[in-house]
Amino acid sequence: MKIRNLILAFAALVLVGCTAENKGEMGQAEKRAADPRNAAKIAGDKSSGYVYMTAQTRDMQDDDFANPGFVWIDTGEGAWNKVEGKAGKACMSCHDIAKFKGVSNKYPKYDAASKKMVSLPHVINAEREKRMGAKPWKWESDEMMGMTAYINLQSRGMPVNVKIDGAAAPFFAKGKAFFEQKRGLMDLACASCHDANAGNMARSNVLSEAHVNGFPTYRMKWQKMGSLHRRFIGCNKNIRAEPYKRGSEEYTNLELYMMWRSAGLKWETPSVRN
Ligand code: HEC
Ligand code: HEC
Known part of the structure; x- marks a missing residue:
């Protein structure tokens, strides 16, 4: 059409x-x-x-x-592996990125605690603050662009579904x-x-x-x-x-x-x- x-x-x-x-x-x-x-x-x-x-x-x-977007993918992968915050953890300490295939289709998602929808950057910052004791990233920062792109890349080729x-x-x-x-x-x-x-x-x-x-x-x-x-x-x-x-x-x-x-x-x- x-x-x-x-x-x-x-x-x-x-x-x-x-x-x-x-x-x-x-x-x-x-x-x-x-x-x-x-x-x-x-x-x-x-x-x-x-x-x-x-x-x-x-x-x-x-x-x-x-593809210049891969410069940010590299940033995201680096941030995924990097230990930060009071808990001395990185994302990779608890997660296997290979298991994140399809995760992008879960967002935005209803969050019962705030009674609102949360999208992936909200969740990433919550993970940083609660599980790592690290500072949240600005929405449009290279780190946040890199991390969201790195996570969405795991679903590349899958149909969008929410x-x-x-x-x-x-x-x-x-x-x-x-x-x-x-x-x-x-x-x-x-x-x-x-x-x-x-x-x-x-x-x-x-x-x-x-x-x-x-x-x-x-x-x-x-x-x-x-x-x-x-x-x-x-x-x-x-x-x-x-x-x-x-x-x-x-x-x-x-x-x-x-x-x-x-x-x-x-x-x-x-x-x-x-
Ligand atoms: C005056 C016309 C106009 C209006 C109204 C408008 N846009 Fe756009 N939008 C554009 C143009 C021009 C582009 C760049 C070319 C394209 O992808 O369409 C664009 C691009 C986009 C893209 C990027 C698509 C891609 O493949 O990367 C999204 C998403 C989008 N607009 C969403 C919206 C949303 C949501 C609204 C309402 C809040 C909106 N647009 C209102 C003109 C408009
Ligand atoms: C201390 C361990 C720990 C650390 C560090 C951690 N997470 Fe998590 N994360 C969890 C647990 C536990 C859950 C909830 C169970 C699950 O979905 O795996 C979770 C859930 C998530 C989810 C939701 C997954 C889904 O399927 O909806 C995302 C996205 C996520 N974490 C991203 C991250 C990112 C990005 C980082 C690094 C910035 C990070 N996490 C750091 C333990 C951790």
């Missing part, structure tokens, strides 16, 4: 008559749609952000040696409402761009379906690995809407909805995006 959108966007550009810049984009769109690598990145009517990227960006993601029933249900409803709510000076919802207009251009970007299976992601524009909540902030600011804090309840509930929306696509952390 989304490939069809790309072709439709292409057709629309032909209809309206196009500038030199758009012509370049049309050629790109055709090439993107025909890339045989797409098959692994599409599930039913869902296409990963990968499908909307340029050939160059895909090449970078596909080669673990060229629990949204039971105690999670009311939080899921809030996340869904957030996605559909129009906001900001431009009065746009997430859905206005990513459901209604995927495949079309927004300034110099091709709009993707906003799937979350590649996060944290190495983004060229950021020149570093960035969290999903950073992406939410960017998308809120683009439409002149007040952003929320990383790790806030609003963004954690939104993350839960987005995970469900991406279910079936395969984990591809660390992804590379434009």
Whole structure:
């Protein structure tokens, strides 16, 4: 379906008559749609952000040696093995990373103690504080990006799947409402761009379906690995809407909805995006 959108966007550009810049984009769109690598990145009517990227960006993601995200994977692995804090422990003192395959599909998860949803960075910091007596990391720090990417990498190739029933249900409803709510000076919802207009251009970007299976992601524009909540902030600011804090309840509930929306696509952390 989304490939069809790309072709439709292409057709629309032909209809309206196009500038030199758009012509370049049309050629790109055709090439993107025909890339045989797409098959692994599409599930039913869902296409990963990968499908909307340029050939160059895909090449970078596909080669673990060229993929700049692996610099953060190394940071994460280093942090996993490093003894820190009063208890004199490292993550590896208690855990075997090989057993973390699939763990990423558990988050965001309902936490009975706080009566809220927690996502993976919340849990990592709780582990550091409670089990290691170590200081928490900043949400967007290289260590946290590295650790979340290292953990998500264990699930690479597995389909995204998250629990949204039971105690999670009311939080899921809030996340869904957030996605559909129009906001900001431009009065746009997430859905206005990513459901209604995927495949079309927004300034110099091709709009993707906003799937979350590649996060944290190495983004060229950021020149570093960035969290999903950073992406939410960017998308809120683009439409002149007040952003929320990383790790806030609003963004954690939104993350839960987005995970469900991406279910079936395969984990591809660390992804590379434009
Ligand atoms: C002193 C031992 C200990 C240390 C150190 C420790 N953990 Fe844990 N961790 C546990 C135990 C026990 C559990 C709960 C049982 C389980 O799920 O394995 C747990 C649970 C977890 C979970 C939830 C797993 C799931 O399946 O939902 C994550 C994620 C996690 N730890 C990550 C880490 C990370 C990252 C570090 C290092 C920053 C760390 N832990 C350090 C003992 C430890
Ligand atoms: C004005 C249009 C617009 C709106 C509204 C918007 N975004 Fe985006 N978003 C973009 C653009 C442009 C990009 C970069 C290209 C792409 O992947 O779509 C992007 C990228 C993303 C990505 C990255 C996808 C990937 O594969 O890495 C996610 C996730 C995302 N947006 C989520 C959201 C959420 C959640 C909202 C609502 C809070 C939202 N967006 C609102 C334009 C928008």
